[in-house]
Amino acid sequence: xxxxxxxxxxxxxxxxxxxxxxxxxxxxxxxxxxxxxxxxxxxxxxxxxxxxxxxxxxxxxxxxxxxxxxxxxxxxxxxxxxxxxxxxxxxxxxxxxxxxxxxxxxxxxxxxxxxxxxxxxxxxxxxxxxxxxxxxxxxxxxxxxxxxxxxxxxxxxxxxxxxxxxxxxxxxxxxxxxxxxxxxxxxxxxxxxxxxxxxxxxxxxxxxxxxxxxxxxxxxxxxxxxxxxxxxxxxxxxxxxxxxxxxxxxxxxxxxxxxxxxxxxxxxxxxxxxxxxxxxxxxxxxxxxxxxxxxxxxxxxxxxxxxxxxxxxxxxxxxxxxxxxxxxxxxxxxxxxxxxxxxxxxxxxxxxxxxxxxxxxxxxxxxxxxx
Amino acid sequence: xxxxxxxxxxxxxxxxxxxxxxxxxxxxxxxxxxxxxxxxxxxxxxxxxxxxxxxxxxxxxxxxxxxxxxxxxxxxxxxxxxxxxxxxxxxxxxxxxxxxxxxxxxxxxx
Numbered sequence: 001x002x003x004x005x006x007x008x009x010x011x012x013x014x015x016x017x018x019x020x021x022x023x024x025x026x027x028x029x030x031x032x033x034x035x036x037x038x039x040x041x042x043x044x045x046x047x048x049x050x051x052x053x054x055x056x057x058x059x060x061x062x063x064x065x066x067x068x069x070x071x072x073x074x075x076x077x078x079x080x081x082x083x084x085x086x087x088x089x090x091x092x093x094x095x096x097x098x099x100x101x102x103x104x105x106x107x108x109x110x111x112x113x114x115x116x117x118x119x120x121x122x123x124x125x126x127x128x129x130x131x132x133x134x135x136x137x138x139x140x141x142x143x144x145x146x147x148x149x150x151x152x153x154x155x156x157x158x159x160x161x162x163x164x165x166x167x168x169x170x171x172x173x174x175x176x177x178x179x180x181x182x183x184x185x186x187x188x189x190x191x192x193x194x195x196x197x198x199x200x201x202x203x204x205x206x207x208x209x210x211x212x213x214x215x216x217x218x219x220x221x222x223x224x225x226x227x228x229x230x231x232x233x234x235x236x237x238x239x240x241x242x243x244x245x246x247x248x249x250x251x252x253x254x255x256x257x258x259x260x261x262x263x264x265x266x267x268x269x270x271x272x273x274x275x276x277x278x279x280x281x282x283x284x285x286x287x288x289x290x291x292x293x294x295x296x297x298x299x300x301x302x303x304x305x306x307x308x309x310x311x312x313x314x315x316x317x318x319x320x321x322x323x324x325x326x327x328x329x330x331x332x333x334x335x336x337x338x339x340x341x342x343x344x345x346x347x348x349x350x351x352x353x354x355x356x357x358x359x360x361x362x363x364x365x366x367x368x369x370x371x
Numbered sequence: 372x373x374x375x376x377x378x379x380x381x382x383x384x385x386x387x388x389x390x391x392x393x394x395x396x397x398x399x400x401x402x403x404x405x406x407x408x409x410x411x412x413x414x415x416x417x418x419x420x421x422x423x424x425x426x427x428x429x430x431x432x433x434x435x436x437x438x439x440x441x442x443x444x445x446x447x448x449x450x451x452x453x454x455x456x457x458x459x460x461x462x463x464x465x466x467x468x469x470x471x472x473x474x475x476x477x478x479x480x481x
Contacts, residue, residue: 192426195427239434240430262461263461264460283466287429287462288433288467311461314461318453319457320457
């Protein structure tokens with residue numbers, strides 16, 4: 001496909017006329033066609049009208065809070081949103097939140113810094129306007145498929161606290177998790193299909209169905225081997241693969257048996273102690289024929305957690321060790337599986353995460369605590 | 372991402388510079404397939420300037436490896452950078468995709 005010469009549009013939403021003028025000049029110099037608004041509501045209208053690739057948004061506007069404006073914009077616009085604030089102390093707080101902005105810059109800013117940050121944004125992913133409408137509707141369908149894979153029912157296992165959170169990226173990856181109760185405890189599947197979009201979402205749907213169908217088989221090794229064969233056959237034609245972590249919990253004893261195919265991001269976080277990453281037992285399913293995956297196990301003592309995280313969180317860290325340490329701290333700082341999941345999710349700020357982010361926490365309650 | 376290749380004595384070196392992600396992965400696959408079709412079935416992918424690889428990038432390397440083996444040769448990777456190494460280790464693919472410190476060493480023993 002030949003890309004048309006790129007016309008990039010920007011909208012500046014800023015009440016201070018001097019700063020507004022400066023922003024318009026800087027962006028025009030960078031090749032944007034720039035329009036401007038002095039208030040939040042007129043800004044939203046301007047974005048709706050001109051469908052820009054980039055919006056700069058002042059946090060303190062006369063009519064609406066910048067965060068409100070951002071939320072309104074995200075309902076219909078996929079533009080990069082750069083938020084500007086005069087209060088440097090707000091910056092830390094803002095960046096930790098999932099409020100839909102892509103970048104934050106404190107005032108006073110240097111035009112060069114603004115330019116380089118904007119360039120970095122556009123390097124990270126192609127201009128949203130370049131995506132045609134067909135692929136946008138595919139994206140919506142892929143999102144629906146992906147959402148439909150998540151477990152709808154809460155799970156109640158005596159003596160345990162189980163939670164999962166999922167935050168899709170704007171480009172829809174192939175992450176999902178699934179769990180269901182068994183007489184002994186629970187089965188948990190955590191998977192990430194290669195790539196993004198509809199293809200990845202459909203592969204994820206297949207994997208979920210196959211894994212569910214093997215739930216009745218008692219032997220984990222045999223169940224996993226037959227499931228992986230079925231999945232690999234489907235994957236072969238699509239040149240794809242899926243990383244898969246599948247675990248079975250025996251609630252009474254705290255014993256977890258698991259198979260890890262190329263995931264490598266499950267952790268055993270001991271109560272008040274160390275975190276051990278569970279190395280993967282073999283390549284992802286569908287990646288390499290003839291692969292085998294040995295079953296492994298661990299014991300969840302009261303207060304311990306089994307934490308499974310997608311690589312969307314890992315991407316934020318330099319090394320796996322840094323990642324493990326950050327997840328350990330986030331897990332131990334909270335006292336419920338839900339709070340721990342959210343704390344781990346926020347390790348990957350929404351504005352930098354290119355990938356889906358998924359977290360599941362299975363926490364064995366400390367002794368003497370009722371479920 | 373930019374690709375280039377050079378045919379050496381006993382192998383072809385493919386350089387892949389940039390980020391190996393969903394956008395560039397199919398291009399790498401296509402590029403290496405062309406090199407194999409051109410008669411070189413022993414390929415070293417020089418990853419010295421590949422700072423980032425995602426799952427699609429890994430998929431492309433696996434696809435290229437399969438293609439090279441199918442043509443009776445092999446594909447090896449060299450000068451692997453930390454993030455790429457991390458992805459290979461996490462996924463246990465380091466056992467399948469052999470990494471060598473330098474391009475010269477990749478086929479030096481056979």
